[in-house]
Amino acid sequence: MIGKQTFDWRAALQQLADPRAWVSPRHKRFWLLVAVLAYTLAGFFLVPWIAQRQIVAAIEKNLGRPAQVEQVRFNPYALSAEVRGLRVSEPDGAPLFGFDRFYVDFQLSSLFHWAWTFREIRLEGASSDLIRYADGDTNIGRMIAAIPAAPATDEPAPEPEPEADGRRVRLVIQSLAMVDFNADIRDDSRTPAFATHVGPVSLEAHNLSTLPEQTGTHQIVIDTEDGGRLAWGGSLQLSPLQSSGHIAASGAYVTVLSRYLQDAVNFTAGESKTTLNLDYQVGSHADGGIAVSVDQLELVLQDLALRANGDDTPFLQLPQLRLAGGHFEWPGKVVRAESLTLSGLDLRASRNAQGTLSLAQLVKAKAPAESKQDTAAVAAVSSVTESEPAAPMADWTLQLGSASLQEGRLRFVDKVPKTPASVTVSKIALTAKSLSNAAGAKFPLSLGLTLDSGGSVKADGTFSVLPQPTLDASIKGSDLAVAVIQPYASEFARVRIDGGALGFETQVAMPSIDALAVEGNLSFAGLDVRDAADGKRLLAWRQLAVDHYAYRMADNAFDVSEVALSAPYARVQVNADQTTNVQQLLVKRAEPAAANKSGDKDSGASTAVTIGKISLSKGSADFADRSLPLPFATHITQLEGEVSTLSTTSRNPAKLRLNGQVNDYGVARIQGKLTPFDPTVDTDIRVLFRNIEFPDLSPYTVKFAGRRIDSGRLEVSLQYRIEGGALKGDNSVVISDLQLGEKLDQPDAMNLPLGLAIALLKDSDGKIQVDLPVRGNIDDPQFELGGVIRNAIVQLITGVVTSPFRFLGSLVGMDSEQFDQIAFEPGLSEVPPPALEQLSKLTEALQKRPNLALEVPGAFVAAPDRAALQAQRVTAQIESAIEALRAGKSREQSRTVLQRKVVEELFHARFPDDSLKDLQAGFRRPPPDDPQGKPQLDESAYVSELQGRLEQAEAISDADLEALATARAQAVVAALTQSGAIAAGRVQIKAVETAELDQRGWVVVKLGVIKAPAP
Structure with a gap:
């Protein structure tokens, strides 16, 4: 029987209390104590010491950057680690990144969760300098590039081991925090360099876990310069991915963006405020896809002010922009918002004197190198898009409930006119609703x-926008002041617009982009245009009304029902210098280039225009002629009438009827028909003046014939018919009771025997009736109130004055348009034989007109005359040298050989640095009969080339050209006066002038006619 044994606790405790039991190596407890002490010492002292050095060594080895760590702590019992004072610098000592404290607290509970579990991970006082250099590289990029590459090996890389259970790493972080992170950002690729500061940045996250169905929370706050802040808070589940939360941001982000873009734009942004709020949800699908939705998105931009560089006044002010009710879905591809509102937008724009818009100058022009890079980039993108077409817009649903502009203002100043034009549009209210890409x-x-x-x-x-733009709108304008165009009108005429208001109602329909239709009505009331110098009225009307107009792009037609002009007025005046007030008011402008004129002609098919009727009522006009010896003025009133349908597509003529009163008792009437857009087809117009007091026309008779009209009445009936371009006129003039007045000394009056003419034409009733049939082309006759006889005389005199040499030629049977032109061969001053015959005929004509004299200019054309003189001089030098060689009894008498020798010597003297052998090499070629034979020198071509270069180098001065021109003039004078038929004083030499070439390339000397000097 075994007895019962009991444990003696007292003996055991006494044994543990015995120090010899702990210090004796023969006891296990000794080695347990040693292990605990070693673990403690290694954890608290050895591990931090090694870690501190290994961290520095690893950074310097792998990043190639100096690093330092102030302190590393490790608690082997709490399994926590702490690193303090980490700083990584650039090789030049500039700071790169670092932190004040990094703390990690690992939990042994990881053994129970089967997950890496951290009670706390905390980063304090982190900082980083992020730099983009001028060449586009970054300090981070350079640091990464410095990391040594893995050593090359022939063995294939091992495939990664799959995660346990096919799942991701199991990780639990109970508390994750980043406190007081700051970053300084600099971009040296911008000009000027851009710099900003981000921070402090704080992050707090709780219960982050990769374990299934574990949800944590996070809160991120990012502060930026100028008081900006972004706050992002919400929940986060990593397995499967689920996140929701709210993002709120506010700050002067537009100001920062403006500073960043200063090398690309010519404006800056003031201190505006941007506010953004949104709710979001992110989740993953079973197939691995990501779903993102954003709701309640609201973006507000306040107090935006953009200023052009160097200008204190903002060109754009926007008190508020608000985007409300924003929503985004992915992969549903939905983007929508409830409203977009711009409140109080104030935009200032201008155009400088060169025609450049101020808004176009807000973006800086790129350097050529940048432009080439952009071109290459565009080409690359184009090649990609051509091979891989982009997804159609139908894949996305875009919706905007309403877009509106409230209380907008546009101010535009145009400095192209000499007087800048200013237009201000206020109270702009624009609203578009239910916008989408459907x-x-x-x-x-x-x-x-x-x-x-x-x-x-x-x-x-x-x-609508898709599938093509369409528009259906009604537009109404009321009381639009026409005076706003005053600066532009002043560019064309010296007038002042004192009144005028435009109103219209228009309906625009555009079912497709090529089917525009516009119709409506228009009224233009109270126009009052005055002379800017004296303030007198020039043009006015009470009302111009268009009751209906329509334009149809499909038919390319513009139709106007009726144009009614009420109480129009016009003032026309002929000034003392025979210019009109209209001519005087017009501003001379540069003619457009001929290329532009020709280009305008081919601008496409002309628009068909139809005007149903033009009516005129209660019109009046004033006409004055102050160029006459006795100033003349008349007043026309009660002007009434109408013009029937006008059409560019119809050959049916329009009917014309106008009636008016001249002065107190006279009548003016115009009636008939005409095709206004092609009057040569069918025109029949009758102009009738009745009961016009002839004394009122005395200013014209004095100027024409130097005689007053004491009494008489005039009736004129002018009837013109145009058929197929041929003019037929059956006109008559009846003068009753004509009595001549005194004769006045009028230097320009014609000396006509008016007394005899009146006596022959006046009948027994005291009337003179003349029928004046007219035939000819509509562009030729110039009819005046004085009658066809005066017109014939005026036309004769005008023809003689304007074409004197044609008149002189007719005296001697010469019908030539070039009777005044003598042509000389370039470089020569000898009158050629054909021109001698022409000068002989001209001498004969001058004998019949002894009061005429000729002017002969010295003339030259620089290029051909210079080339001819160069050739003459070089040829003369060559001939002189050849004759000298022959005179010296040169052994070689062959002209070809002598010419080559002379030319080569002259060439060498002129061009000592040019090798004759090198020049000869270019003219060596095989004989024509033996293409494979030895190359021989083509002497003729070779010598010709040398001579040509000598000619080009020969200097011909302007004085040489003027001497040639003078010699030509002297030759003409000699040919005219050598026979003695006309005196030398009747042929005068003018100053030298440049001339033109005829079709043969000869220099043309143009003669002139003047009154012969008194003997």
Whole structure:
């Protein structure tokens, strides 16, 4: 029987209390104590010491950057580690990144969760300098590039081992925090360099876990310069991925962006404020896809002010931009928002004197190198897009409930006119609703605005964008002041617009981009245009009304129902210098280039224009002629009439009827028919003046014949018919009771025997009736009130004055348009034989007109005359040298050999640095009969080339050209006067001038006619 044994606790405790039991190596407890002490010492002292050095060594080895760590702590019992004072620098000592404290607390509970579990991970005082250099590289990029590459090996890389159970790493972080992170960002690739500061940045996350269905929370706050802040908070589940939360941001982000873009734009942004709020949800699908949705997105931009560089006044001010109710879905591809509102937008724009818009100057021009890079990039993108077409817009759903502009203002100053034009559009209200990218969707549109100069415009309608733009809208303008165009009108005429208001109602329909149709009505009231110098009225009307107009792009037609002009007025005056007030008012402008004129002609098919009727009522006009010895003025009133249908597509003539009163008792009447857009087809116009007091016309008779008219009455009936371009006129003049007045000394009056003419023409009733049939081309006759006889005389005199040499030629049977032209061969001053015959005929004509004299200019054309003189001089030098060689009894008498020798010597003297052998090499070629034979020198071509270069180098001065021109003039004078038929004083030499070439390339000397000097 075994007895019962009991444990003696007292003896055991006494044994443990015995120090010899702990210090004796023969006891296990000794080695347990040693292990505990070693673990403690290694954990608290050895591990931090090694870790501190290994961290520094690893960073410097792998990153190639100096590093330092102030302190490393490790608690082997709490399994926590702490690193303090980590700093990594650039090789030049500039800071790269670092932190004040990094703390990790690992939990032994990982053994129970089968997951890496951290009670706390905390980063404090982290900082980083992020730099983008001028060449586009970054300090981080350079640091990564410095990491040594893995050693090359022939063995294939091992495939990664799959995670246990096919799942990701199991990780639990109970608390993750980043406190007081700051980053300094600099971009040296911008000019000037951009710099900003981000921080402090804080992050707090709790219960982050990769374990299934474990949800944590996080909160991130990022502060930026100028008080900006972004706050991002919400929940986060990593397995499967699920996250939701809210993001709120506010700050002067536009200001920062403006500073960043200063090398690309010529404007800066003031201290605006941007606010962003949104709710989001992110989740993963079973197939691995990610779903993202954003709701309640609201973006507000306040107090935006953009200023052009060097200008204190903002060109754009926007008190508020608000985007509300934003929503985004992925992969549903949905983007929508409830509203986008711009409140109080104020935009200032201008155009400088060179025609460049100020807004176009807000973006800086790129350097050529950048432009080439952009071109290459565009080409690369184009090649990709051509091979891989982008997804159609139909893949996305884009919706915007309403877009509106409220209380907008546009101010535009145009400095192209000498007097800058200023237009201000205020109270702009623009709204578009139900916007989307749905095909065929139509969107309501409304617009309202007022012009500070006067008037308003309103528009309402609908438009669409896809599949093609369409528009259906009504537009109404009221009381639009025409004076706003004053600066532009002043560019063309010296006038002042004192009144005028435009109103219209228009309906615009565009079912497709090539089917525009516009119709409506228009009124133009109270126009008052005055002379800017004296303030007198020039043009006015009470009302111009268009009751209906329509334009149809499909038919390329513009139709006007009726144009009614009420109480129009015009003032026309002939000034003392025989110019008109209209000519005087017009501003001379540079003619457009001929290329532009020709290009305009081919601008496409002309628009068919039809005007149903033009009516005129209660019109008046004033006409004055102050160029006459006795100033003349008349007043026309009660002008009434109409013009029937005018059409560019019809050959049916329009009917014309106009009636008016001249002065107190006279009558003016115009009636008939005409084809206004092609009057040569069918025109029949009758102009009738009745009961016109002839004394009123004395100013014209004095100027024409130097005689007053004491009494008489005039009736004129002018009837013109044009058929197929041929003019037929059956005109008559009846003068009653004509009595001549005194004769006045009028230097320009013609000396006509009026007394005899009147005596022959006046009948027994005291009337003179003359029928004046006219035939000819409509562009030739110039009819005046004085009658056809005076016209014939005027036309004769005008023809003689304007074409004196044609008149002189007719005296001697010469019918030549070039009777005044003597042609010389370039470089020569000898009159050629054909010209001698022409000068002989001219001498004969001058004998018949002894009061005429000729002017002969010295003339030259620089290029051909210079080339001819160069050739003459070089040829003369060559001939002189050849003759000298022959005179010296040169052994070689062959002209060809002598010419080559002379030319080579002259060439060598002129061009000592040019090798004759090198020049000869270019003229060596095989004989014509033996293509494979030895190359021989083509002497003729060779010598010709040398001589040509000598000619080009020969200097011909302007004085040489002027001497040639003078010699030509002297030769002409000699040919005219050598016979003695005309005196030398009747042929005068003018100054030297440049001339033109004829078709043969000869220099043309043009003669002139003047009054012969008194003997």
